[in-house]
Amino acid sequence: MIAHPGSEVRVLIRSRPTANFAQELIEYLPDGQTVSVHQRKDSRKGVVNNQLSSWSFRLDGVLHDVSQEEVYGRVGRGVVLGALEGYNGTVMCFGQTGAGKTYTMTGATENYKQRGIIPRALQEVFHEVEQRSDHAFSVHLSFLEIYNETLVDLLASVRGCPGVGPGGMAVVEEAGGGVSVRGLSLHPVHSEEAALNLLFEGEMNRIIGAHALNKNSSRSHCILTVHIESRSRTLSDAKYVTSKLNLVDLAGSERLGKTGSEGQVLKEAMYINKSLSFLEQAILALADRRRDHVPFRQTKLTHALKDSLGGNCNTVLVANIYGEASQIEETLSTLRFASRMKCVQMDPVVNEHTDPVLQVRKLEKEIQLLKQELSIHNTLANRMGMSYDTLSETQVAEIQSQVRRYLEGSLDEINGREHDTQSQEPQGPQEPLRTEYTHTYVPLYNICPVYYMCYSMHRDNMSDLVFLPSSSPPPKAEAFEDFKAERGSEINRILKENKVVLLERRARLRELTECVNTAKREIDSTSTALHQWRDKRQSQGMGAQNLNAQRAFNQTPSCQRDRAIMIASSWDLSGSCSQQSPV
Numbered sequence: 097m098i099a100h101p102g103s104e105v106r107v108l109i110r111s112r113p114t115a116n117f118a119q120e121l122i123e124y125l126p127d128g129q130t131v132s133v134h135q136r137k138d139s140r141k142g143v144v145n146n147q148l149s150s151w152s153f154r155l156d157g158v159l160h161d162v163s164q165e166e167v168y169g170r171v172g173r174g175v176v177l178g179a180l181e182g183y184n185g186t187v188m189c190f191g192q193t194g195a196g197k198t199y200t201m202t203g204a205t206e207n208y209k210q211r212g213i214i215p216r217a218l219q220e221v222f223h224e225v226e227q228r229s230d231h232a233f234s235v236h237l238s239f240l241e242i243y244n245e246t247l248v249d250l251l252a253s254v255r256g257c258p259g260v261g262p263g264g265m266a267v268v269e270e271a272g273g274g275v276s277v278r279g280l281s282l283h284p285v286h287s288e289e290a291a292l293n294l295l296f297e298g299e300m301n302r303i304i305g306a307h308a309l310n311k312n313s314s315r316s317h318c319i320l321t322v323h324i325e326s327r328s329r330t331l332s333d334a335k336y337v338t339s340k341l342n343l344v345d346l347a348g349s350e351r352l353g354k355t356g357s358e359g360q361v362l363k364e365a366m367y368i369n370k371s372l373s374f375l376e377q378a379i380l381a382l383a384d385r386r387r388d389h390v391p392f393r394q395t396k397l398t399h400a401l402k403d404s405l406g407g408n409c410n411t412v413l414v415a416n417i418y419g420e421a422s423q424i425e426e427t428l429s430t431l432r433f434a435s436r437m438k439c440v441q442m443d444p445v446v447n448e449h450t451d452p453v454l455q456v457r458k459l460e461k462e463i464q465l466l467k468q469e470l471s472i473h474n475t476l477a478n479r480m481g482m483s484y485d486t487l488s489e490t491q492v493a494e495i496q497s498q499v500r501r502y503l504e505g506s507l508d509e510i511n512g513r514e515h516d517t518q519s520q521e522p523q524g525p526q527e528p529l530r531t532e533y534t535h536t537y538v539p540l541y542n543i544c545p546v547y548y549m550c551y552s553m554h555r556d557n558m559s560d561l562v563f564l565p566s567s568s569p570p571p572k573a574e575a576f577e578d579f580k581a582e583r584g585s586e587i588n589r590i591l592k593e594n595k596v597v598l599l600e601r602r603a604r605l606r607e608l609t610e611c612v613n614t615a616k617r618e619i620d621s622t623s624t625a626l627h628q629w630r631d632k633r634q635s636q637g638m639g640a641q642n643l644n645a646q647r648a649f650n651q652t653p654s655c656q657r658d659r660a661i662m663i664a665s666s667w668d669l670s671g672s673c674s675q676q677s678p679v
């Protein structure tokens with residue numbers, strides 16, 4: 097079961113079975129969630145007092161006289177299944193020494209039915225991995241012990257383990273708020289059996305001590321972490337999920353007077369109590385939503401558990417109590433811790449990541465598909481053979497050469513049509529303009545706008561061709577103006593001078609034409625007058641000789657007559673024309 101965002105840490109109580117269960121002091125209410133504790137006032141303080149003080153704790157469940165299987169079902173299963181989906185999860189046991197934390201987490205080795213949450217969780221993980229064939233899982237184990245404020249790798253003895261590096265072990269912060277333990281070995285596991293072997297190996301390395309309340313008392317805190325990574329086999333997705341499943345068996349708090357610990361066991365007890373009291377402070381801070389600082393770094397235990405207590409983690413706490421009257425103060429203390437823990441908020445989210453290698457492959461595939469799509473569009477738009485590959489050096493050199501030839505005049509148009517006699521006739525009007533390269537045909541307007549290249553080359557004096565990263569070159573007129581102002585300025589100057597001379601000569605021609613036309617008009621009027629005079633003379637009986645001369649003149653073709661008149665006119669005008677500059 098995955099906690100909803102904003103819900104609280106789940107807390108259940110488990111009591112160690114005892115023949116001396118203090119029924120009059122500890123009461124489990126029928127709702128299965130509430131525990132009431134009644135405590136007599138302390139008679140040792142000098143006042144004989146039989147008054148009872150009562151406390152009531154409402155939690156998420158009470159596990160009283162229940163089997164290991166039921167405990168796993170109500171505590172562990174949901175967290176394990178969540179971890180397989182990519183949610184971080186923590187199952188943690190807390191309570192006084194001898195209350196049954198190790199029994200709950202690891203269980204008893206004598207009987208298979210008494211195996212605890214950890215072996216059952218490992219079994220469930222590998223059972224699910226087998227069932228979920230549409231996903232590829234990778235599972236690793238690490239086993240950390242915190243003993244007297246020292247980090248210990250419980251799997252360092254496993255064959256092939258690289259051992260701790262020169263920096264030693266340390267809790268390190270990760271980007272995103274998580275923590276990891278530098279120097280802690282991580283062991284790949286492919287089966288339940290292999291995982292149980294590692295668990296057994298680690299358990300063997302744990303430090304156990306004996307005192308009055310527990311002859312096999314854990315003298316350290318232990319965190320077994322199952323690291324899970326899952327990738328879909330069906331979707332070729334670059335995304336994958338990871339999770340950490342922390343199974344935490346804390347050392348138990350102990351009243352030194354009651355346990356009678358001495359020497360090393362006493363020293364251990366002091367470390368245990370100190371770290372548990374820092375854990376309580378951290379939980380208090382986490383439970384108080386007005387506080388933004390949580391003192392995780394005060395001790396190795398809280399630092400290592402930083403990302404396992406609520407927050408992004410699906411957390412379940414089992415508060416183990418030892419329900420005898422003599423342990424009522426410890427029971428009360430455990431239940432107070434439990435009710436504070438219940439106020440800690442959780443906001444579990446799937447740890448989704450993107451595989452960079454797969455992401456690159458995916459993008460390459462996408463580019464390929466887009467190219468295919470583009471090529472279909474080009475075909476439909478009658479622009480076949482277009483290439484969108486980056487230009488090779490040869491292609492760039494070829495374009496440079498084309499532009500040079502254009503500037504030298506061997507290409508007639510700036511759009512890339514070859515002008516020399518060897519070039520073939522341009523293909524049909526539908527065909528794109530192309531230049532041939534060693535390996536492929538690339539349309540000029542596709543590989544680089546030629547206008548723009550020319551523009552760049554003029555600027556750089558043809559020595560250094562710059563491919564400006566723009567797809568919109570300046571208009572032809574603008575580029576030509578630039579050319580005239582810069583590289584073509586000398587040609588432009590000569591052109592302008594010639595233009596002036598040409599204009600002068602045109603004006604002169606216009607004047608001459610006018611003179612000719614005026615003379616022609618005079619000749620015409622003279623000729624008309626002559627005809628009129630001749631007609632008059634004829635009618636008055638002129639001599640036969642004159643008549644014959646006039647007849648001969650009339651028989652001359654009209655074009656010859658006009659020419660004779662023109663020549664005569666120009667002779668008349670030659671004096672005035674010689675005043676003008678020669679054409």
Ligand SMILES: Nc1ncnc2c1ncn2[C@@H]1O[C@H](COP(=O)(O)OP(=O)(O)OP(=O)(O)O)[C@@H](O)[C@H]1O
Pocket residue numbers: 111112113191192193194195196197198199200204310312313314315346347348349416
């Ligand atoms: N629910 C239970 N059913 C049967 N036996 C139990 C149960 N809980 C605890 N025990 C027994 O009680 C004894 C102490 O339990 P355990 O070692 O698990 O306590 P603990 O809380 O881990 O103590 P410590 O903090 O000192 O390590 C063990 O012998 C264990 O088998």
